[in-house]
Amino acid sequence: MIIAIDGPAASGKGTLGKRLAAHYGFRHLDTGVIYRAVAKAMLDLGADLQDEARAVAVARALDPEKFGDPVLKTQAIGDAASVVSAIPAVREALINFQRQFAADPPGAVLDGRDIGTVICPDADVKIFVVADPKVRAHRRTLEARGRGEAADEALVLTDILKRDERDKNRAAAPLKCAADAHVLDNSNLDIEGGVRAAIAIIEQARATR
Template sequence: MIIAIDGPAASGKGTLGKRLAKHYGYRHLDTGVIYRAVAKAMLDAGADLSNEMLAVSAALELDPEKFGNPALKTQQVGDAASVVSAIPKVREVLLNFQRQFAADPPGAVLDGRDIGTVICPHADVKIFVVADPRVRARRRTLEARARGEDADEAAVLADILKRDERDQNRPVAPLKPAPDAHLLDNSNLDIEAGVRAAIDIVEAVRAGRQRV
């Protein structure tokens, strides 16, 4: 089974996917990390983020062993990743990696911003996660401060709104729910309640298919 998790509510979404994968014994991939890794490589090299040739080169040289680097979680890298991910050839390079991950047994949970629409359009279950931008800004600010970063909540909110607008209006793989995606609003849910809601969605889909 392939479970696709998309949506603008990035804060906590990766944790949701990880917890869901653990519940079902599947593998998990936070696809945003892939683009963050490309972005960090560009930043480290002092390169122009819009330089297609260098971005593609960085994508081809990715090392999955480095996906756990805490530096990939910073606001700067996240903002840079949104720019890099809008480059068509970068998305093309990383498409096969993500699809192969999804196809390998026993099953997979992938979360990002175009899983159900582009990466895995035939995923068994698609969940589109949303939350009030102010709630997301508060959560992300607390997460950043927990890592020892000096985060300003108003600035974080502005960045979130800017990134959402950019991702929703990009010509390639825009951020939008798949027609058959199930909406999950976690504005008022903690991670435990969010995981339970996601499991309920998966089980409802499985039960519906079992009755066919």
């Protein structure tokens, strides 16, 4: 079984994916981490983030063992990842890795911004997570401060709106809701409420298969 989680509400989405994977005994992949890892490697090299050839080479040489680096969660890396992920050749270089992860047993939960539309268009269940941008900015600010980072909520909101706009309008795999996805608005839900709502969606989908 493949569960695809997409949507602009990045804050809490990775946690949702992990919780769902644990609940069903599936593996979990936060695909955003892959692009963040490419972005960090580019920054470490001092390379131009829009250098397609260099970015593709970095993507093909990624080490999954480094996906747990806490630096990948920072706002700066997230902003850089949005630029790198807009390069079609980079996305193409990473498609097979993601699809193979999804296909391996016993099942998988993948979250990102193009899982249900591009990576796993035949996923058994697709959930598109949304939330009010101001709510997302507040959550992300708290997360950043929790990691000891200085964060201005107004600037975080500006960055969120810019990233959403950039991702919706990119040529490769734009951010959009799949026609058969279930929309989950977690503006007024904590993580527990979000997990319960997602499980309800999944169970309903399984019951009607």
